[in-house]
Amino acid sequence: MKSIEIEFRPNRRKVLTAALSIGVASMLPGFALAASDGVPAALAFDGDTILLARGGLFVSDNGGRTWTAAETPGKVLSLATHRDRPGLVVAGLAEGGVSISEDGGASWRIFEARLPDGEITAVAIASRNPDMIYASLRGDGLWKSEDAGATWSLAMDRPWLDDAERDPLALASVELETGMGGIWIYAGTEVGLTRVPDCFCRWQDVQPGNAMDALVAGEAPPSEAPLPGGEPILSLASAPSAPEVMYAALPSGLWASQDGGVIWQKRASKAATAVAVHPRDETYIAALLGGILKISRDGGATWIETGEQ
């Protein structure tokens, strides 16, 4: 098993761009949490294409063997795509706002100030509706757009964990029924995992589906193995082909769940900063581990190298 670190080809433009990016990123509040190698990073699958935002936007059409620099809409902190709308890419920007591409990142619609000013720490597209976009605004709350970014409204305040409001650093629309006529939105925060139904009634802990029945019946709660506490969750992914399969990137490593986030197992021990899962194969994942992009085709059991960027 080999691994190759993603490298920037040292031309003048990229050196200057990277230097400027690091300079900007280091001034951001979330910088320390964003990536172990110091640069905020995000990953997404657009069909078979892998998108990597790290000091720029890069696209690979061959599983990571070769990469092409793409037009970047700004300093991208988060990416979201949708299995039913190839080419749709939503980018949350450090300088504020959300940009949307409908051609896989070749061009971007830059929305004017339709969201309040502030860093967009995470974005997600609703699994059942590609026109529904969620964006987490640092220090503010979770916003939603029901018309593909044209208009926005506050959906919910930030989650309350460990006696404080916490910014979602990662969002995932998880196509598991809430029992309220909708599905869940999971959020990774600096201190742990939480979720809210897409009716936005309340943030709540992830618990087994039969936990409420056990509570009512006075029985022992079902077993759980949550993510390690007190660690930031930097990236979250739910497999469109099997929504109960989830991946989470934490400083302690890459973690996987087969049951919608109730029981987690570590799949890589190097600090993970970003993860994405293929839309049709829940075992095909891309992750930044120790600052290096790696690919797994077996749900994280083994990892393979990618080509140079």
Add this chain to the structure above:
Amino acid sequence: MPMNKGPKDRSAKCTVRRSVHLAALVSALATTGVVVLAQSEPVDPRVEGLTFLGEPVLASQVMAGQQLYADNCASCHGASLEGQPDWRRRLDTGRMPAPPHDDSGHTWHHSDRMLFQITKGGVGAVVPGYESDMPAFGEDLTDAEIAAILVYIKSTWPERQREFQAEVSANDTGG
């Protein structure tokens, strides 16, 4: 000359007589039916298109629920079910304000069973450990009173919200 009263004539006469009797019976039954129907006209009609926990809802329940809501719920959730101002923003205590119960809120996303459990046992009854300013009403209100409040709230929803919530309730197999 007297007519010959053979078997055929007697049969015809019997048929006529039976018809007269049958008409009289139908008329009597119809009259009785009208009277019975008039006397059994429900004084407490069902509310069209509204159920709670699978049972039909009566107008008297809705009326009682409206008063109970005013007495127990309106101080937080609003006299017009509008919720507290800025209800999507957390209070300084970290808890969420009382949400609206009209169609602008999320109440209609919850099943009858869940709404009943939340009202009776507090939000912690459905989300363990969740801290809320809403008390459990199980000590102060009877099950029937809680149900009345909830059917009143449901009665205010537009058709789309009613239909959505009815489907959520129908799919709620949790007990």
